[in-house]
Amino acid sequence: METLAFIPSPSSGEIVIGPIPLRGYAFCIILGVFVAVWLGGKRWVARGGQPGTVADIAVWAVPFGLVGGRLYHVVTDYQLYFGEGRDWVDAFKVWEGGLGIWGAIALGAVGAWIACRRRGIPLPAYADAIAPGIALAQAIGRWGNWFNQELYGRPTDLPWAVEIDNGVDTGTFHPTFLYESLWCVGVALLVIWADRRFRLGHGRAFALYVAAYTAGRFWIEYLRIDEAHQFWGLRLNNWTSIAVFLAAVVYIVLSARLRPGREDVVEPAAEKTGDSADGDTGGDTGGGAKGSAEGQERAGKGPEAGPERAEPAESAGPPESSSAGGTSASTTG
DSSP, X not given: OOOSOOBOOOSOSEEEETTEEEEHHHHHHHHHHHHHHHHHHHHHHHTTOOTTHHHHHHHHHHHHHHHHHHHHHHHHTTHHHHSTTOOGGGGGOGGGSOOOHHHHHHHHHHHHHHHHHHHTOOHHHHHHHHHHHHHHHHHHHTHHHHHHTOSOBSBOOOTTOEEEESSSOEEEEOOHHHHXXXXXXXXXXXXXHHHHHHOOOTTHHXXXXXXXXXXXXXXXXXXXXXXXXXXXXXEHHHHHHHHHHHHHXXXXXXXXXXXXXXXXXXXXXXXXXXXXXXHHXXXXXXXXXXXXHHHHHHHOSSTXXXXXXXXXXXXXXXXXXXXXXXXXXXOOO
16 A cells, blocks of 8 residues: 655755754754753752753763663674674764663763762752653654664554665654654653642652653554564563663652652752852841841940840841742742
Protein backbone atom coordinates (compact mmCIF):
# COMPACT_ATOMS: atom_id res chain seq x y z
CA MET A 1 0.00 0.00 0.00
CA GLU A 2 1.35 3.42 -0.96
CA THR A 3 1.95 5.87 1.86
CA LEU A 4 -0.22 8.95 1.36
CA ALA A 5 1.93 11.21 3.56
CA PHE A 6 5.19 10.95 5.43
CA ILE A 7 7.87 12.95 7.22
CA PRO A 8 10.83 13.47 4.86
CA SER A 9 14.32 13.01 6.22
CA PRO A 10 16.89 15.80 5.82
CA SER A 11 18.99 15.62 2.68
CA SER A 12 22.03 16.39 4.83
CA GLY A 13 22.96 15.78 8.44
CA GLU A 14 24.36 19.30 8.75
CA ILE A 15 22.87 22.67 9.61
CA VAL A 16 24.67 25.63 8.05
CA ILE A 17 24.70 28.72 10.29
CA GLY A 18 26.31 31.48 8.23
CA PRO A 19 29.73 30.21 7.19
CA ILE A 20 29.75 27.53 9.91
CA PRO A 21 28.46 24.01 9.15
CA LEU A 22 27.17 22.28 12.28
CA ARG A 23 26.15 18.66 12.59
CA GLY A 24 22.38 18.46 13.16
CA TYR A 25 22.88 15.90 15.92
CA ALA A 26 25.28 18.17 17.80
CA PHE A 27 23.01 21.19 17.29
CA CYS A 28 20.07 19.36 18.90
CA ILE A 29 22.19 18.30 21.88
CA ILE A 30 23.52 21.84 22.42
CA LEU A 31 20.06 23.39 22.12
CA GLY A 32 18.67 20.84 24.58
CA VAL A 33 21.37 21.69 27.12
CA PHE A 34 20.58 25.40 26.88
CA VAL A 35 16.85 24.77 27.42
CA ALA A 36 17.56 22.51 30.41
CA VAL A 37 19.82 25.09 32.05
CA TRP A 38 17.38 27.93 31.38
CA LEU A 39 14.35 26.15 32.82
CA GLY A 40 16.34 24.62 35.66
CA GLY A 41 17.68 28.06 36.58
CA LYS A 42 14.17 29.54 36.80
CA ARG A 43 12.98 26.70 38.99
CA TRP A 44 16.08 26.90 41.20
CA VAL A 45 15.60 30.61 41.88
CA ALA A 46 11.92 29.97 42.66
CA ARG A 47 13.03 27.44 45.27
CA GLY A 48 15.26 30.03 46.96
CA GLY A 49 18.55 29.44 45.15
CA GLN A 50 20.82 31.98 43.50
CA PRO A 51 20.73 32.91 39.80
CA GLY A 52 23.55 31.27 37.85
CA THR A 53 23.96 28.29 40.18
CA VAL A 54 22.34 25.81 37.79
CA ALA A 55 24.61 26.94 34.95
CA ASP A 56 27.69 26.68 37.17
CA ILE A 57 26.82 23.12 38.18
CA ALA A 58 26.02 22.25 34.55
CA VAL A 59 29.64 23.05 33.69
CA TRP A 60 30.46 19.89 35.64
CA ALA A 61 27.36 17.82 34.89
CA VAL A 62 27.20 18.21 31.10
CA PRO A 63 30.74 16.97 30.25
CA PHE A 64 30.35 14.07 32.67
CA GLY A 65 26.97 13.29 31.10
CA LEU A 66 28.35 13.30 27.54
CA VAL A 67 31.16 10.96 28.52
CA GLY A 68 28.76 8.69 30.40
CA GLY A 69 26.28 8.60 27.54
CA ARG A 70 28.97 7.72 25.03
CA LEU A 71 30.50 5.07 27.28
CA TYR A 72 27.13 3.36 27.77
CA HIS A 73 26.52 3.33 24.01
CA VAL A 74 29.97 2.00 23.14
CA VAL A 75 29.91 -0.69 25.84
CA THR A 76 26.42 -1.95 24.99
CA ASP A 77 27.02 -1.77 21.21
CA TYR A 78 30.71 -2.64 21.18
CA GLN A 79 30.34 -4.71 17.99
CA LEU A 80 29.81 -1.46 16.06
CA TYR A 81 33.32 -0.31 16.93
CA PHE A 82 35.40 -3.34 17.78
CA GLY A 83 33.94 -6.02 15.51
CA GLU A 84 35.53 -7.40 12.39
CA GLY A 85 36.09 -4.68 9.80
CA ARG A 86 35.29 -1.91 12.27
CA ASP A 87 37.48 1.02 13.21
CA TRP A 88 37.74 1.62 16.99
CA VAL A 89 38.47 5.31 16.35
CA ASP A 90 34.78 5.70 15.43
CA ALA A 91 33.96 5.22 19.12
CA PHE A 92 35.11 8.82 19.67
CA LYS A 93 32.95 10.32 16.90
CA VAL A 94 30.10 11.50 19.11
CA TRP A 95 28.79 13.83 16.39
CA GLU A 96 27.79 10.81 14.31
CA GLY A 97 25.26 9.78 16.97
CA GLY A 98 25.21 7.34 19.83
CA LEU A 99 24.54 8.57 23.36
CA GLY A 100 22.90 6.30 25.93
CA ILE A 101 20.57 8.23 28.22
CA TRP A 102 21.22 5.80 31.07
CA GLY A 103 24.94 6.50 31.09
CA ALA A 104 24.40 10.21 30.55
CA ILE A 105 22.14 10.54 33.60
CA ALA A 106 24.31 8.30 35.80
CA LEU A 107 27.66 9.97 35.12
CA GLY A 108 26.06 13.39 34.77
CA ALA A 109 24.75 12.94 38.31
CA VAL A 110 28.31 12.29 39.47
CA GLY A 111 29.45 15.58 37.95
CA ALA A 112 26.50 17.41 39.51
CA TRP A 113 27.23 15.81 42.89
CA ILE A 114 30.83 17.05 42.80
CA ALA A 115 29.73 20.59 41.97
CA CYS A 116 26.92 20.55 44.54
CA ARG A 117 29.26 19.28 47.24
CA ARG A 118 31.66 22.15 46.56
CA ARG A 119 28.84 24.62 47.16
CA GLY A 120 27.16 22.83 50.05
CA ILE A 121 24.01 22.24 47.97
CA PRO A 122 21.86 19.11 48.46
CA LEU A 123 21.96 17.12 45.23
CA PRO A 124 18.29 15.96 45.50
CA ALA A 125 17.10 19.59 45.57
CA TYR A 126 19.17 20.41 42.49
CA ALA A 127 17.88 17.28 40.72
CA ASP A 128 14.27 18.30 41.42
CA ALA A 129 14.87 21.74 39.90
CA ILE A 130 16.53 20.44 36.75
CA ALA A 131 14.27 17.38 36.12
CA PRO A 132 11.73 18.94 33.70
CA GLY A 133 14.57 20.63 31.82
CA ILE A 134 16.30 17.29 31.32
CA ALA A 135 13.08 15.86 29.84
CA LEU A 136 12.83 18.80 27.43
CA ALA A 137 16.51 18.41 26.53
CA GLN A 138 15.81 14.80 25.61
CA ALA A 139 12.80 15.87 23.56
CA ILE A 140 14.99 18.24 21.55
CA GLY A 141 17.98 15.91 21.39
CA ARG A 142 15.93 13.11 19.84
CA TRP A 143 15.59 15.15 16.66
CA GLY A 144 19.30 14.56 16.18
CA ASN A 145 18.34 10.99 15.26
CA TRP A 146 16.14 12.43 12.52
CA PHE A 147 19.12 14.28 11.04
CA ASN A 148 21.18 11.08 11.15
CA GLN A 149 18.34 8.85 9.84
CA GLU A 150 18.76 6.41 12.71
CA LEU A 151 16.82 4.69 15.51
CA TYR A 152 13.57 4.45 13.56
CA GLY A 153 10.95 1.76 14.06
CA ARG A 154 9.21 -0.89 12.03
CA PRO A 155 7.97 -0.26 8.48
CA THR A 156 4.60 1.52 8.37
CA ASP A 157 2.37 3.42 5.95
CA LEU A 158 0.92 5.76 8.58
CA PRO A 159 0.66 9.43 7.51
CA TRP A 160 3.33 10.41 10.06
CA ALA A 161 5.83 7.75 8.98
CA VAL A 162 9.39 8.93 8.41
CA GLU A 163 11.02 8.38 5.04
CA ILE A 164 14.40 6.66 5.29
CA ASP A 165 17.03 6.27 2.58
CA ASN A 166 20.34 5.83 4.37
CA GLY A 167 21.96 3.13 2.28
CA VAL A 168 20.78 0.40 4.65
CA ASP A 169 16.98 0.76 4.67
CA THR A 170 14.67 2.43 2.20
CA GLY A 171 11.01 3.15 2.77
CA THR A 172 8.76 4.62 5.46
CA PHE A 173 9.08 3.62 9.11
CA HIS A 174 7.72 4.48 12.54
CA PRO A 175 9.38 7.75 13.66
CA THR A 176 10.35 6.53 17.11
CA PHE A 177 12.45 9.67 17.59
CA LEU A 178 9.20 11.67 17.29
CA TYR A 179 7.31 9.38 19.66
CA GLU A 180 9.99 9.73 22.32
CA SER A 181 10.27 13.48 21.78
CA LEU A 182 6.54 13.99 22.35
CA TRP A 183 6.60 11.64 25.33
CA CYS A 184 9.42 13.63 26.94
CA VAL A 185 7.48 16.88 26.51
CA GLY A 186 4.58 15.22 28.31
CA VAL A 187 6.93 14.04 31.07
CA ALA A 188 8.23 17.59 31.57
CA LEU A 189 4.69 18.96 31.88
CA LEU A 190 3.74 16.15 34.29
CA VAL A 191 6.68 16.88 36.60
CA ILE A 192 6.01 20.63 36.57
CA TRP A 193 2.34 20.05 37.43
CA ALA A 194 3.02 17.46 40.13
CA ASP A 195 5.73 19.62 41.69
CA ARG A 196 3.33 22.56 41.96
CA ARG A 197 0.42 20.43 43.16
CA PHE A 198 2.22 18.27 45.73
CA ARG A 199 5.33 20.39 46.49
CA LEU A 200 7.71 17.53 45.79
CA GLY A 201 11.06 17.61 47.50
CA HIS A 202 14.14 15.58 48.43
CA GLY A 203 14.55 14.20 44.89
CA ARG A 204 10.97 13.07 44.34
CA ALA A 205 10.37 15.33 41.33
CA PHE A 206 13.45 13.85 39.68
CA ALA A 207 12.31 10.31 40.55
CA LEU A 208 8.92 11.06 38.99
CA TYR A 209 10.67 12.16 35.80
CA VAL A 210 12.69 8.93 35.76
CA ALA A 211 9.62 6.73 36.34
CA ALA A 212 7.53 8.50 33.71
CA TYR A 213 10.31 8.49 31.12
CA THR A 214 11.14 4.80 31.53
CA ALA A 215 7.45 3.87 31.22
CA GLY A 216 7.38 5.46 27.77
CA ARG A 217 10.80 4.20 26.76
CA PHE A 218 9.66 0.63 27.42
CA TRP A 219 6.97 0.61 24.70
CA ILE A 220 8.98 2.74 22.27
CA GLU A 221 11.75 0.13 22.38
CA TYR A 222 9.29 -2.45 21.04
CA LEU A 223 8.99 -0.49 17.79
CA ARG A 224 12.69 -0.04 17.09
CA ILE A 225 14.45 -2.31 14.63
CA ASP A 226 18.05 -1.19 15.09
CA GLU A 227 20.46 -3.87 16.21
CA ALA A 228 20.44 -4.43 19.99
CA HIS A 229 21.29 -7.12 22.52
CA GLN A 230 18.31 -9.16 23.67
CA PHE A 231 17.72 -11.24 26.78
CA TRP A 232 14.69 -13.51 27.29
CA GLY A 233 12.84 -11.91 24.42
CA LEU A 234 13.38 -8.28 25.45
CA ARG A 235 15.89 -5.69 24.29
CA LEU A 236 18.53 -4.56 26.77
CA ASN A 237 16.90 -1.14 27.07
CA ASN A 238 13.60 -2.78 27.96
CA TRP A 239 15.19 -4.53 30.92
CA THR A 240 16.99 -1.35 31.91
CA SER A 241 13.69 0.56 31.77
CA ILE A 242 12.01 -1.97 34.05
CA ALA A 243 14.83 -1.89 36.62
CA VAL A 244 15.11 1.91 36.66
CA PHE A 245 11.32 2.36 36.79
CA LEU A 246 11.01 0.11 39.84
CA ALA A 247 13.94 1.85 41.56
CA ALA A 248 12.35 5.26 40.96
CA VAL A 249 8.95 4.19 42.32
CA VAL A 250 10.53 2.65 45.43
CA TYR A 251 12.49 5.86 46.01
CA ILE A 252 9.34 7.99 45.76
CA VAL A 253 7.49 5.84 48.29
CA LEU A 254 10.33 5.56 50.81
CA SER A 255 11.37 9.20 50.48
CA ALA A 256 7.82 10.41 51.08
CA ARG A 257 7.68 8.39 54.30
CA LEU A 258 11.16 9.16 55.61
CA ARG A 259 11.52 12.78 54.48
CA PRO A 260 8.10 14.30 53.79
CA GLY A 261 7.74 17.86 52.61
CA ARG A 262 10.31 19.98 50.82
CA GLU A 263 13.73 21.38 51.72
CA ASP A 264 13.54 24.74 53.52
CA VAL A 265 17.02 25.78 52.36
CA VAL A 266 18.43 24.69 48.99
CA GLU A 267 21.50 26.94 48.79
CA PRO A 268 23.33 28.14 51.92
CA ALA A 269 25.00 30.98 50.00
CA ALA A 270 21.60 32.44 49.10
CA GLU A 271 20.57 32.19 52.76
CA LYS A 272 23.65 34.13 53.89
CA THR A 273 23.09 36.77 51.24
CA GLY A 274 19.51 37.21 52.43
CA ASP A 275 20.62 37.56 56.07
CA SER A 276 23.24 40.15 55.12
CA ALA A 277 20.71 42.18 53.19
CA ASP A 278 18.28 42.11 56.13
CA GLY A 279 20.99 43.33 58.49
CA ASP A 280 21.94 46.21 56.18
CA THR A 281 18.45 47.54 55.64
CA GLY A 282 17.17 47.09 59.18
CA GLY A 283 13.58 47.51 58.03
CA ASP A 284 10.78 46.07 60.12
CA THR A 285 12.55 42.81 60.90
CA GLY A 286 12.96 41.45 64.38
CA GLY A 287 16.74 41.60 63.90
CA GLY A 288 16.47 45.36 63.48
CA ALA A 289 14.43 45.70 66.68
CA LYS A 290 16.96 43.63 68.55
CA GLY A 291 19.86 45.76 67.26
CA SER A 292 17.98 48.92 68.26
CA ALA A 293 17.47 47.61 71.78
CA GLU A 294 21.16 46.77 72.14
CA GLY A 295 22.09 50.26 70.93
CA GLN A 296 19.75 51.85 73.45
CA GLU A 297 21.24 49.80 76.28
CA ARG A 298 24.75 50.91 75.31
CA ALA A 299 23.57 54.54 75.17
CA GLY A 300 22.09 54.43 78.72
CA LYS A 301 23.79 56.79 81.20
CA GLY A 302 23.21 54.80 84.34
CA PRO A 303 21.79 51.63 85.79
CA GLU A 304 18.38 53.24 86.10
CA ALA A 305 18.25 54.36 82.45
CA GLY A 306 18.92 50.92 80.94
CA PRO A 307 15.62 49.17 81.66
CA GLU A 308 13.55 52.27 80.87
CA ARG A 309 15.21 52.69 77.45
CA ALA A 310 14.83 49.00 76.66
CA GLU A 311 11.04 49.01 77.09
CA PRO A 312 10.20 50.17 73.50
CA ALA A 313 12.30 47.35 72.08
CA GLU A 314 10.59 44.78 74.30
CA SER A 315 7.18 45.97 73.18
CA ALA A 316 8.19 45.28 69.59
CA GLY A 317 7.83 41.57 70.28
CA PRO A 318 10.29 38.68 69.93
CA PRO A 319 12.84 38.69 67.12
CA GLU A 320 11.73 37.06 63.90
CA SER A 321 13.90 35.60 61.14
CA SER A 322 13.35 36.95 57.66
CA SER A 323 15.98 35.16 55.65
CA ALA A 324 15.43 34.72 51.96
CA GLY A 325 15.73 30.96 52.19
CA GLY A 326 12.48 30.35 54.05
CA THR A 327 9.48 28.57 52.63
CA SER A 328 9.38 29.61 49.00
CA ALA A 329 6.48 30.40 46.78
CA SER A 330 5.11 27.73 44.46
CA THR A 331 7.63 26.55 41.91
CA THR A 332 7.47 28.20 38.53
CA GLY A 333 7.94 26.18 35.38
